[in-house]
Amino acid sequence: MASNTSQGSEGGLALDPMHQFEISRIIPIKFGGIDASFTNSSLWMVLTVIAVSALLLLGTKRIVPSRLQSVGEMIYEFISNMVRDTMGDEGRKFFPFILTLFCFILGANMLGLFALPVLLHPFTVTSHIIVTFALAALVWVGATVYGFYKHGLGYLKLFAPSGTPPIMLPLLVPIEVISYLSRPVSLSVRLFANMMAGHTMLKVFATFVVALGWFGVIPLAVMVGFTGLEVLIAFLQAFVFAILSCMYINDALHPSH
């Protein structure tokens, strides 16, 4: 779609709200024909890793926790409970993966909001469908492979829930198969669309602030409210992604529930 900008009326500002999603190569790297350039997306991924690591590792190790420590412990216990509630004790081995998934998505979502506009151009890693799809595919393919590895063809029982009348099976099995196949799509599109929509909206309101002059106070106030909502959505989408991943892995652990 159009990345050539629609120019604003004042001062030639780039008002294209999609401009923020563009990938720019900071350090071009090529291995043979493979493009592995360090882009602005890569930069924010690295910053996410640094921020999450700092949050989880820099806390103290006291019995009575310090503030930073208790934030890390809250995230740990939150995901730990989620893993136990959705997958039971067998799901314990997936706890590090789910915790990483949650922290990575939450960190990326949040950093996209709290960027330093002058020093660093804000960019949200999770506003790109390829990134969210890769994460969703990792979960989905991983769960599917694990399900077949653990239960063999018995994993296919997932598509015929126990207690279904046999006459319903011709109808039910296709529905279950379609719903299973659409999981990675829905998982990735949900996160990507939420992030993109939120940031696009914030950018659109930001252009209004400039365009309206003194009356720009009104969209500015709206933006403040939206930013609060975006913080909530950033957390909520990370949570939804993590808990759905838990459920998909749980299906692989216990296909006939």
Place this chain on the structure above:
Amino acid sequence: MPQLIVADFLPQLIWLAITFGALYFIISRLAIPKIGSVIEQRHGRIAADVAEASRLKEDTEKAIETYEAALAEARASAHVIVSENRAQMTAEINKEAAALDERLAKKLAEAEVSIAKTRDAAMAQVTGIAQDTTEAIVTELLGKKPAKAAISSAVSSAAKG
């Protein structure tokens, strides 16, 4: 839409793999052992403290029980001692009262005897004094001594009269 530029997919995927892998390594090797050990330590500490508190509470309850038992025992033994003492003292008082009564009765009897003796003696002397007085009066009146027999018969008849 910049999200659909296929040429940008590969660098994003490669760096996603690198950073996600790095974060997985950091979280699984460093963060989870660190935070998990603190949480476990805290739970252990809390459990130990609760156990210690309940042990102390049990001790306290036991001490209170012992104290109450001792108190009840002391009260019972005090009661026994009091009633024993009372019985002993009553017996002693009774004994002493009896002895006193006996002594008093003896003294009374003795006194009565001595009173009787003294009275008898006094009475005997009264007769003698009367005879002497009679003799003296008669001697004074008549100028001669009357016969002893006459005096004594006269005194005794006067005493009877």
